[in-house]
Amino acid sequence: xxxxxxxxxxxxxxxxxxxxxxxxxxxxxxxxxxxxxxxxxxxxxxxxxxxxxxxxxxxxxxxxxxxxxxxxxxxxxxxxxxxxxxxxxxxxxxxxxxxxxxxxxxxxxxxxxxxxxxxxxxxxxxxxxxxxxxxxxxxxxxxxxxxxxxxxxxxxxxxxxxxxxxxxxxxxxxxxxxxxxxxxxxxxxxxxxxxxxxxxxxxxxxxxxxxxxxxxxxxxxxxxxxxxxxxxxxxxxxxxxxxxxxxxxxxxxxxxxxxxxxxxxxxxxxxxxxxxxxxxxxxxxxxxxxxxxxxxxxxxxxxxxxxxxxxxxxxxxxxxx
Amino acid sequence: xxxxxxxxxxxxxxxxxxxxxxxxxxxxxxxxxxxxxxxxxxxxxxxxxxxxxxxxxxxxxxxxxxxxxxxxxxxxxxxxxxxxxxxxxxxxxxxxxxxxxxxxxxxxxxxxxxxxxxxxxxxxxxxxxxxxxxxxxxxxxxxxxxxxxxxxxxxxxxxxxxxxxxxxxxxxxxxxxxxxxxxxxxxxxxxxxxxxxxxxxxxxxxxxxxxxxxxxxxxxxxxxxxxxxxxxxxxxxxxxxxxxxxxxxxxxxxxxxxxxxxxxxxxxxxxxxxxxxxxxxxxxxx
Numbered sequence: 001x002x003x004x005x006x007x008x009x010x011x012x013x014x015x016x017x018x019x020x021x022x023x024x025x026x027x028x029x030x031x032x033x034x035x036x037x038x039x040x041x042x043x044x045x046x047x048x049x050x051x052x053x054x055x056x057x058x059x060x061x062x063x064x065x066x067x068x069x070x071x072x073x074x075x076x077x078x079x080x081x082x083x084x085x086x087x088x089x090x091x092x093x094x095x096x097x098x099x100x101x102x103x104x105x106x107x108x109x110x111x112x113x114x115x116x117x118x119x120x121x122x123x124x125x126x127x128x129x130x131x132x133x134x135x136x137x138x139x140x141x142x143x144x145x146x147x148x149x150x151x152x153x154x155x156x157x158x159x160x161x162x163x164x165x166x167x168x169x170x171x172x173x174x175x176x177x178x179x180x181x182x183x184x185x186x187x188x189x190x191x192x193x194x195x196x197x198x199x200x201x202x203x204x205x206x207x208x209x210x211x212x213x214x215x216x217x218x219x220x221x222x223x224x225x226x227x228x229x230x231x232x233x234x235x236x237x238x239x240x241x242x243x244x245x246x247x248x249x250x251x252x253x254x255x256x257x258x259x260x261x262x263x264x265x266x267x268x269x270x271x272x273x274x275x276x277x278x279x280x281x282x283x284x285x286x287x288x289x290x291x292x293x294x295x296x297x298x299x300x301x302x303x304x305x306x307x308x309x310x311x312x313x314x315x316x317x318x319x320x321x
Numbered sequence: 322x323x324x325x326x327x328x329x330x331x332x333x334x335x336x337x338x339x340x341x342x343x344x345x346x347x348x349x350x351x352x353x354x355x356x357x358x359x360x361x362x363x364x365x366x367x368x369x370x371x372x373x374x375x376x377x378x379x380x381x382x383x384x385x386x387x388x389x390x391x392x393x394x395x396x397x398x399x400x401x402x403x404x405x406x407x408x409x410x411x412x413x414x415x416x417x418x419x420x421x422x423x424x425x426x427x428x429x430x431x432x433x434x435x436x437x438x439x440x441x442x443x444x445x446x447x448x449x450x451x452x453x454x455x456x457x458x459x460x461x462x463x464x465x466x467x468x469x470x471x472x473x474x475x476x477x478x479x480x481x482x483x484x485x486x487x488x489x490x491x492x493x494x495x496x497x498x499x500x501x502x503x504x505x506x507x508x509x510x511x512x513x514x515x516x517x518x519x520x521x522x523x524x525x526x527x528x529x530x531x532x533x534x535x536x537x538x539x540x541x542x543x544x545x546x547x548x549x550x551x552x553x554x555x556x557x558x559x560x561x562x563x564x565x566x567x568x569x570x571x572x573x574x575x576x577x578x579x580x581x582x583x584x585x586x587x588x589x590x591x592x593x594x595x596x597x598x599x600x601x602x603x604x605x606x607x
Contacts, residue, residue, distance in 0.1 A: 033465070057461065057496075065454045065488035072458020075444060076466070080458075096485070099448040100455055104437045 011174035014205075015113040017149035018170050019044025021156025022081060022111075026052040029160055033073055035059055035066050037084035042172070043113045045083040063088050067096040067108070074106040079160055086112025086128030086169060090135055098138055101165050105140045109159045113170040116256035117289045117297040118206055120173065124289035128169075133261030135167040136234040142166040142187060143234040145255075145263070147208035148177045151231055154185040162187060169205060171256075173294050176209045179229070188232050190240040196226035199312045200244035200251050204230045204263050207254035207282070210298075213305030214254075218312055225312060236266045238274065245275035250315040252280050254308050259283035278318035280311040334377070335544045339606035341412070342372045346573050346600045348408040348421060354593040356425040359433070362583040363477060364405035366508035366541070366568040369606060370475065371409045373547040381470065384414040387440040393470050394443050394459050398452020399477035399506060400434040401585070407431050410441040450483025452476065453503060457493045460501040460561075471555070474503045479511030481522050487532070493561040494533030501561040502554040503534075506541065508570035512584045529563040541566025544606050573600050 025032045026048050033055045040046035040058070049056035059066040063084055070080035082089060089112050090097070101108045115128040136143045142162055146152035152170060159166040183191060193208070194215050203211035208229045215225040226248055228240055244251060251271055253264035264281030271279055284301055298304050345368050353359035374380045374395065381393045397406050404424065411418045416430075416439070423429035430439040434447025443459075446452050456474035463470055480486060493501055507525060509516050516522055529536045535557045539546035547566065554562035570584070571577025574596040588596055 033462075054465065059492055060488075060495075062485075062488035062492065064450075064485040065457075065492055068451050068454020068485065068489065069458035069461070069492070071444070072455040072460075073462050074458075075455065076459050076462030078462055078465075095448060096451055096454075099445065100451045103445050 011176055012149035013171055013174050014146050014149055014152035015042070015044050015170045015172060017146065017152030018111055018113070018156050018168065019047040021153040022048040023051055024157065025160050026055065029079060031077060032079045032081065032160060033057065035070055035080055035082045037061055037063050037066050037088065039084050042085070043083040043111055043170070063093040064096045067093040068100050070108045071100040071104070071106050074108050079107055079109065081109045081111055083111040083113070085126060086115040086131045087126060090128065090131040090167065094134055097165070102138045102140045105164050107163060108165050110165070110167045111170060112167065114172045115169045116171060116206065117284070117301055118171050118173045118175070118256060118294040120294045120297065121291050123291035127289035129258045129284050129289060131167070131169060132233055132255065132257050132263055133265070136266060137261070138165070140164050141234060142232070143169070144187065144231060145169040145204040145233055146231055147205055147229055148175055148179055150177060150181060151179045151185065155231065158185060158187050171206060175206050178209050178212060185231070188235045188237060190237040191229040191231065192226070193229050194225065194227040196224040197248055198223045198225060198250070199316050200226040200228060200248045201254065201308060201312065202228045202230050202241070202244070202251065202267050203254040204233060206256050207303065210303065210305045211254050211308055214308035214312065217305060217309040223312065223316065230263065233263050233266055236270060238270050241267055241270040242274045245271055245277045250278045250319045252282060252308060252311045252315060254282040254303070256303060257283055258286060260286055278315040280315050282308050282311055331545060335607055338372050338376055338544045339604070341376050342368050342606055343600055343603070344412065345372060345405060345408045347597055349404045350574070350588060350593055350596050352408070352421045352424045353404055353587045354590070355422050357587050358425060358585070359404055359587055360401040360585050361577060361588065362510065362570040362580070363399060363506070363508060364402045365572045365574065365577065366570050367402045367405045367475065367506050368572065369542045369544060369547060370504055370506060370566055371405055373544060373551065374473065375409050375413055377544065377548050377551070379548070379551045380473070384441070387415055391468060391470050394456070394472045396444050396446060396452040396456045396472070396474045397435055398446055398474055399449065399480050400447025402475070402477070402506065403435045403447070406435065415441040449477070449480040450485040453486055453489040453493070456501055456503070457489050457498060460498045461496060463500055464498070471500045471502060474501070476503055476505050478505060478507040478509065478516050478522060478525070479519070482520055490529065490532045490534065497559050498561050499558050502551070502564065503561065504564045504566055506568055507565055508568040510570040510579060510581045510584065512581060514581050526565050529565070533560060534563040535560040536563045536565060538565045538567065541568035542572060542605055573603050573605055575599055
């Protein structure tokens, strides 16, 4: 738990951290195999293929078959990582993940890249924005949403240590580094980035960077915002949420994902059940994606630091009523 | 061994297999009747296939040690046929026969569709279309580990409506997974009617052949044909094998045969009594 994170200027995509993690697992865990749905260059699964061709299985554009095969590998003692775009692997193969994987609590890991509108130009068909909702509804599933490439690599390594299914949400575009190698990474345990007493900003994925920026905007107005990196959406860190409600009395969540059933909903479930306080959810407001530059899209979909700051002011006002 | 001796041996083996098939049919219907629900049609069509695997010397398995690493794997992809598989597992000693009467009851390991955890059940199944992919993954893992076990997967013909079946058909052929043997219980009837009417799938053997599978077509109620086909599959190199077993839904019970209404309905006590009489008097298997 550091103090205020110093955001470094270099950028790297979370999918790159995933690819590095796969290669490291290839070296250290002989039971790891990788399955790919013809997008290995995009997901970085081919980095594993280059070094471990015998443990790499190209399935073609067939996500349902890929998940079933991964279940077969897991039933045989392997640790399969099934990789594709988030929208295809979680959406088209949802029921395969449910019946062939989660119902048996099998040791299948799913890497979904190109999530959120930061995909940019490819537009809505390729932009996963429901994957958190539909993966966290799966029994036994762990859902990891790394905020940068460093954390993506650590999430990938951690996934192999978990006994059971894991979904790792990854992005396409180079993104700012917001964590440090020495930060703790414990699945299910949120990382406090910045302490604050007036409002708490909970974020996952690329929105962690936006939340940090928002806290700096708010600091200029004398508002002290707590910033929490929720790299694990399931199991959600209930203690971190309850203590934020108690200490700051207002919550804003931020996700590059639909607000319907996603990360903000996961936080809201705890807030409502344990310690109701004013709350707002920044995210995609029940609409489809579109093409554009990632930063343009972030503005158009109201996912920027200033949107988070505005939501923070609003919940603080409600608190003072 | 002379041809005559071999024929005699097969003949005496078939007599025993036919008797076991009779016992399986009786327990299958009795358990469904006790459960007040279940799938008689698609479990009765499976009986000779399962008896061949478990009693005909096809499967390498050990009921006393059901998870020994080198066992052959069997996935019942058409999971609704599970009553017949449960009976088979009980008769072979995987669990006590009395457990059969708990089918579909709260807390029973004998779920309405197979669930992993019951000894002898390798994988949950019953959501159609998924078993062949799982079997392919298991078979590729065996290759990676240089294991000699074989993987069997039983499919239904209605199940072939699912696109995932054809995804896995292509994958298994692409990887030349010759330790994989699929058996199609082609009973010609699915829940809402004849397969031909719901969506015609013929010519089924030609489809599998064109997808790169070694394909054998047999009468799925004749042990001699089934056992020969399983032997041919074991000797087939470089390709997965598909045994298209032509069967009759509800086989052995006159009022159930070929009737889609008996896809998922339990017999009442009178119907059960009539069915058990017919099975006892019947002669299926050769």
